[in-house]
Amino acid sequence: MMKRLAQIAPPTAAHAAVAAAAPLAPWGDDVKRILCVRTDNLGDVLMTTPALHALRAASPDRHLTLLTSPAGEAIAPFLADVDDVIRYDAPWTRNRPPRSHPADLAMRALLEERQFDAAVIFTVYSQNPLPAATMCYLAGIHRRLARCRENPYALLNDWVRETEPEHGTQHEVERQLTLVAAVGAQAVDSRMRMQLRDIDRKTLAAALARRGIDPAVPFAVIHPGASAESRRYPAERFGDAAARLVRQTGMNMLVTGSASEAPLARTLIEAAGPSVRTFMHDLTDAFELGAFSALIERAMVVISNNSGPVHIASALGAPVVDLYALTNPQHGPWKTPHRVLFNDVECRWCYRSVCPQGHHACLRGIPPIEVANAALELIAETKPSTGSPSIANRIATHTE
Incomplete structure (x- = not known):
């Protein structure tokens, strides 16, 4: 009656690793200040930690800022690869109570003020990255990386084509690792990371x-x-x-x-x-x-x-x-x-x-x-x- 999950899950790895929309140039040493957008739950942020580590390790002196939900903010102090955190109750993440847009305009202004060199938008395949990409575009962040199903045109200049679930589904950790690998951030160690304190x-x-x-x-x-x-x-x-x-x-x-x-x-x-x-x-x-x-x-x-x-x-x-x-x-x-x-x-x-x-x-x-x-x-x-x-x-x- 019961089976291991892998026996019935959709195909992974080779099926899911369909090529990006176009080969992407690796991010060089000039990409130092990176905004990492993950506005989901605590577990989603933890499953992104191997990709965050790969980004950090790909070039010396990188500084990672996590743009995340209140739940993600709670886990941030335990993530050694995160230098800074910005809390944002993003309107594109879930159904939110009605609110006026000045809070979102203020967030755009804050991101512009921080002068990030690049942004990585981490999503699951049922999420659309374009609202976050639009925010980053309007904030003047010059490099913007995400998976997207439709053509994002100028909103993403580092575009990895979305292939899930039609061509298989990766584990969430693998999905985020293959995203950052597209710009040269290869993982040596793909373990999830959480650092407890005394x-x-x-x-x-x-x-x-x-x-x-x-x-x-x-x-x-x-x-x-x-x-x-x-x-x-x-x-x-x-x-x-x-x-x-x-x-x-x-x-x-x-x-x-x-x-x-x-x-x-x-x-x-x-x-x-x-x-x-x-x-x-x-x-x-x-x-x-x-x-x-x-x-x-x-x-x-x-x-x-x-x-x-x-x-x-x-x-x-x-x-x-x-x-x-x-x-x-x-x-x-x-x-x-x-x-x-x-x-x-x-x-x-x-x-x-x-x-x-x-x-x-x-x-x-x-x-x-x-x-x-x-x-x-x-x-x-x-x-x-x-x-x-x-x-x-x-x-x-x-x-x-």
Whole structure:
């Protein structure tokens, strides 16, 4: 019933790497100040970090400014390749409340004042780069790079022709890497990047201590939320999987989420049952981003819907079980130990925030025992010595 994501995803690599509209000249050492436009979510910005690193490494003394959303601004302090950040609630990104245009004119003026040498507009294939390209054109940024389906004429002078999804779909990391490679920024290391600070780890330790959670006891992080309803595995099934893991390992289960996701956490913990209640800890709305990321870094395994925690785990090299709704094939875990679980359905790649069929079969078809087993396999593969002989022995016995 369940398959690896790669077995049913659209073709990648060779199919997607159709030539640009015309060969592009590499950006030279004169391109020093680069505006990187990524006005999406936190995970989208993280999946762009290998491309940002490639841009930075291609020439000495480059300065990268990230033009991003409020969510992207939150992750910027953890990105070593980003020198500066400009927050912009771009009207072309999502449905926004009506507003007057002076804010957008002020942004154009700010970009002109900064005197950027070039701009890279990072998008997914369902997004049109031309609104951002127009902003950069009007701001006098002379080099403007993006993928575009239609002829952009003067709005893009470095144009890579959009070929997705008709000729295959790349992972989001690959998509952005091949974009910057078109102007000579070749990646030596394509890992996602996030740099934690000592204060983040210290804040985490203090937060766990306040809640009476023994840091010496291994733990799993379980994140039952996601911004779109169509990407949420049922909280009750998360609870069933958590209970199985507790009974088989004795690990703590730390349930995370935003304040609005607290009801999901309560449902999960109730579903786990009274026999494992002392191992279940509700940590919704407990951390700022830095401490939350430090929690993921320390986890034996992260179990999550395909949402921000999966991408943080990828950036930190943490093992992750990804409950992957078949809404979008581009955003799975990247270069970290992982298991991607889903139930294949004919309506895959619907790109909907709410299941159009109403059955959520791509997620509801995953039995909780498969989730628990995937987590146990990852722990056995990545952390055979857990610091607790009893837990290590239990995991080894279960996976033999």
